Amino acid sequence: MATAFADQLRSLSDDALGALIQLRPDLVVPVPSDVSALAVRAQSRGSVARCLDGLDEFTLAVLDAARLSRAEDSALTSVAAILALAPAADPEDVRVAVGRLRARFLLHGPEEALQVVGAVDEVTSPYPAGLGRPADYLDAQAAALCADKAKLRRTVLAAPPGARAVLDRLAAGPPVGTLGSGGSVAEPVRWLIDNHILVPVSDAGRAPRADGELVELPREVGLLLRRDSGPLGALRPFPPAPEGQVRDPKSVDSAGAGQVMEAVRTTESLLEALAVEPAAVLKTGGLGVRDLKRLARAVGLEEPATALLLEVAHAAGLLGESDVAGTGRGVSTSRATGTADEIFLPTGTYDLWRALSTAQRWSALATAWLAMTRQPGLVGQRDDRDRPINALAPDAERAGAPQARREVLAALAGMPPGTAPRADDVLALLAWQAPRRARGREQAHRDALTGAAMLGLTGLGALTSYGRLLESDDDEPGGDPLGTGPGGERLPGASEPVRALDALLPAPVDHVLVQADLSVVVPGPPEPELAAELDVVAELESAGGASVHRVTAASVRRALDVGYAATDLHALFRRRSRTPIPQALTYLIDDAARKHGGLRAGSAGSYVRSDDEALVAEVLADKRLGHAALRRLAPTVLVSPLQLARLLGSLRDAGFAPVAEDSAGAAVLSRPKARRAPSRTPVSARLAEPAGPLLAGPRLAGVVEQIRRGDIATRAARRAPVTVRAANGQSVPGLTSVQAHTQAMAVLQQAVREKARVWVGYVDAHGATLSRLVRPVSLSAGYLRAEDERTETLHTFALHRVTAAVLEE
Template sequence: MATTFADQLRSLPDEALGALLQLRPDLVVPVPADISALAVRAQSRGSVARCLDGLDEFTLTILDAARVTRAADTAHTSVDAIVELAAGVAADDVRVAIDRLRVRFLLHGPPEALQVVAAVDEVTSPYPAGLGRPADYLDAHAAALVADRAKLRRTVLAAPPGARAVLDRLAAGPPVGALGRAAEPRNGEPGRAGTEVAESIRWLVDQHILVPISDAGRAPRADGDLVELPREVGLLLRRDTGPLGALRPFPPQPEAPVRDPKAIDSAGAGQTMEAVRATEAVLEALAAEPAPVLKTGGLGVRDLKRLARAAGVDEAGAALLVEVAYAAGLLGESETSVHRAPGAVQDIFLPTGAYDLWRAAGMAHRWSTLARAWLTMTRQPGLVGKRDERDRPINALAPDAERAGAPQARREALDALAALEPGSAPAVDDLLALLAWQAPRRARGRELGHRDGFSGAALLGVTGLGALTSYARLLLSDPETTESDPLGLHPDESPADAVRALDHLLPAPVDHVLVQADLTVVVPGPPEPELAGELDVIAEPESAGGASVFRVTPASVRRALDVGYTAPELHTLFQRRSRTPVPQTLTYLIDDAARKHGGLRAGSAGSYLRSDDEALIVEVLADKRVTGLDLRRVAPTVLVSPRPVARLLGALREAGYAPVAEDAGGATVLTRPKARRAPSRTPRIMEPAGPPSLAGPRLAGVVEQLRRGDIATRAARRAPVTVRAAQGQAVPGLTAVQQHSQAMAVLQQAVRDRAKVWVGYVDSHGATLSRLVRPVSLSAGYLRAEDERGESLHTFALHRITAAVTEE
């Protein structure tokens, strides 16, 4: 069979062989030495399973039909037999599905004698299309019953209502059920319903409609724990729905409203601004008050709630933003000393140096950094707040939220949305149903990952009004080169295309503000980086959005004076930036704060406090709010404290005073607070799942390499025995290594043919033994085989096998 399979691949034209490699690129990673090696790889379990993962529901059902219609003696089927079994579906649709399987070589051979690759039975359900095994394989009495079609119908029609319900359940699949477990006692007494089900099952067993089987599902046993519905009975019970059940040759089309593309882009652009603003708020909150890293890793629940309040989002949104910022390299970990334990250090979360560069970039570039990090990160933020298998909560940035398949699940969800009509905004459940049809094997167990992808896309502005935005389509486009440009010199779309498209949708950055009489400062658009830096110092943020609002307060003016601004500079700044007249109240506020600023001077004694205003010194000394500073008057205008200068200044400012620091010469020290930053780190970029796609000259080169390797291998086989032995080929009567290689080849062939083999091996005591077995699988360094005489399953270590000979 292997030789026949290899010969079929060898006889393909270059175009057909290239099409196979395009559909199954894992076959050439790495490139096999020749066509025979390619054939072995194409029949391996891993490659077949990977190929099946990409097939749709209807194609997988047709593959099950091919398995069901195989002849017992030859294991062959035909296109006509498959078309006949797929009743209720147009023959052309069935043939198209068969062609999809043949071009991938999951089915091979002529149309009248198709064969299913043996590994398909190993990596799929043992019950194709939910049907059981043939009656003649399970039990002689059941075989006699199904041979008489009229008697079988009468027996099924005579089944009691409870027994008929059991039959309908098993006919829908899977065809295996428990025998006797339904009548197990509960709370010391058997349940009535369970007893009735058990009696119905036993009636069906007595009528040979159900067959008892062992747990392994091989040998019949009268008192077995399981029962199986023979295939012929299942086909009879499916006469209304069809032998293969309900067939859907085409994907389900979500009933989705189609929205205006301009409205979608506008909504998405607004959300991108909100996502960038919220991310900045989260990182600023961490810069002001770093969060400790938990002993088990991750961010604590209280810190996450604090960040959610600072950003104005819910906890799920804050978890997503924190995860994305960490994946983008804007957030990192740093060490800090622990005050209560001298010499001890603790890890904390802080913005990195890359955050300052990111903050200075344009809005579209900042969003692109977040979106690309989200697409490729191996974290699943939707798990935050849930519990793991040990019933422990999963925290943000904790190792438990790591999922290697998260990027692929995210990409699948967005690709499904992109494949719909532009502007379509389907419901999430409808999209999940579409994904389950497109790749049922792959979608199984990924529902949470797909939902997480849709929610993250909405929060980050990848989607707007439930539909995919135009700039997101550019972001999702494949950056790989086209067939006409294999060197990538002229890519059709550069990564900056999405940034430019979004930049056209966002309002232009503004360099001015509107100062109101109530001391509010309105910014009519996204501020330029320089203006944003000035506003952070001189005003307090009140609301964000398309037009953000700030407010000038005495504390904000004092903060500006602390970092080095003078009163005339503040007056000039507001006159230069404001498009409205500067209100007189703001001028008075600045002058009043500047007059009070520096009225107190602090230094180190521990620290001291002096002032030319003796009454002010008396007021501070009598203030109960600063008693913790242990102030002591050493002169009419001087107080000293054992506390550090920084603590002295902070306590006085909290009490409402406006002190400034001075150096040893009495000069005022005005400095901007130094921002703490974690060490910069390189963001982890997840490579696209699976092997790279092949096209153009690259594909032609791989095909040519396979052809040349095949020619060289066949030439080497005609060489003398000594030459072939030197090349490591298996030849009769040579070394033990070559004999072991021959044995492996015989076992691989036996697994495909399901043939019996005499296996010689060395047991754990060093004794040489032999056993007649039927190999089941050959992987991970072990051979698993059935011994039909002992009705048992044996496992042999491959390095202990000395020989293998097919049964004559």
């Protein structure tokens, strides 16, 4: 059968063979040596299982019909026999499904003598279409009952209600049920067994036993119970249509763009919160529950949404682990060495990411979400050992997560623009498109829908226009598979989704509107430079498309602490504000600048000094600072046992405005140094292991040509003359000795003179005996140089390894 299968592949045209490789790309990983090797691989269990995983529900039902309709003597079927088992379906739809199976060579042969690839029975259910085995295979008494059609119908009609419910359940498939434990059998099941409608079996595929633990419904009974729906049950040639609402595509894009801005802003806030107060890495890996709750409160999100953004930021290379020794924060020791603490910090890539536009930042997050092999929806659930799964922990790894996200986006992209289906409708559609692959992935598909909504790929429940472009751009075979430039850098701005999203997002603004109540309105997303300035000089009150900040005494003091002077702040607001500067803001800045630095603090524990003796006396007499245990060393100097940072906080809480100074008396700027983890490669930029190569055009033609040439060479070697094959050690009747070496040299010299092709038998460097049809070019210095016209290569043979030579007939 293998030879016949290989001959059918060999008879295909190059276009048809290329189409088969495109439908089953795993067949050429690696490229097989010839068509026979391709045939063996096409019939293997793994390749057949992968091919079946991509087939829809109706095509799989037609394949079951082919398995059911096989003749017992020849194991062959036909298109007519398949059509007979699907009377309720349109014959043209059935023929199209048969064509899909034949194009993938799961069915092969002519229409009147089709054969199912043997591995199909090994990787699929032993009960095609949910029907049991024939009665004559299971039990003689059941076979006698099924042979009498009238008696079988009377027996089924006489079944009690409980027994009939059992029959209906088994008829829907699978046809196998379990008996009660401890040897007890329910009365309805006992009635069915006694009347030989159910047959006790010990296990599927074994001989029947009266005391078996399983019962099986014979195929003939199942067909009788399916007389209304048909032998294959209910057939759906076309996918189920979702019943979701249809929304205006412009509204969908607007809602999605708003969510994009929110997702990017929240991710930045999360990473800034981790930069200020890093989170410890647990001994088992991941982020602790308390740290997750703290971060969720900081950004105003639920914990699952916070975990999702953290996972995406980690996958995008914006968040990483850093070893920091002696932090004193109680973080865990390193799992590898036990000598350093590990904490989560933003990476150096985060600073570069912040300088990108909103659309480019979103692109980095969305591509990382699509490619990451983690399922954030598992965070908070429990694993097999009843332990909670933490964010960023290894337990949330799922290899099938990227495929599940692509399946969801592809399903949404296949619907008309603006369609907002329900989650259950999407799951039903995916279950029809690939039943074998969708089984067990329901939670992963729901998590994909949640993630798409959180990142703004969907708006109002429908796929956005730029989300549709991202789904198609991700699978573009002609693009860069890594999504990187020549130097390895990411190129998010070069993609269609980024350009489409840029057109939807409001343009970044470089100005603000300062109000009389000291609020600062930013009428759009701020430019990176403006955002950095506002982080220092104002407090964020509300975020969104137009954010609102407020200037306070604390924010002005913070700006003065990091090195701004009063004149700098006045110039900043005059340059950025499109409205007149309120007089209250001018007074606030001048008043804060006048008080700022009036006190100087240092370590003694710590000390306080001032040129103003009255001010020093006021501080010493302030009862609110009693816990600081201040003591006067000089009319202008006080000391405290508190550390400098704590003393500065106490003085500021009491209404003073001190400034830290170094040992030389110079003011110390208090902008904290940004702590960063080592940069990481985004998961979307890694070369993931593909299910198969994306072959098209010249690459596909090259693979087909390589297989054809290998097949020609293999078949030509098998046609080598009998003398050459005998010289190579093969058993050849009638030959008792090999050709003499001197005779082989004479044949080769004649072939060089006449430029004729010759069969050469030789022993290669590994000791294998081979034969090759070549055209000798030269014979000298102990070597034969010859050209193989089939592969267009020049070979060199050592003469002492040549065993035979025969001119081509």
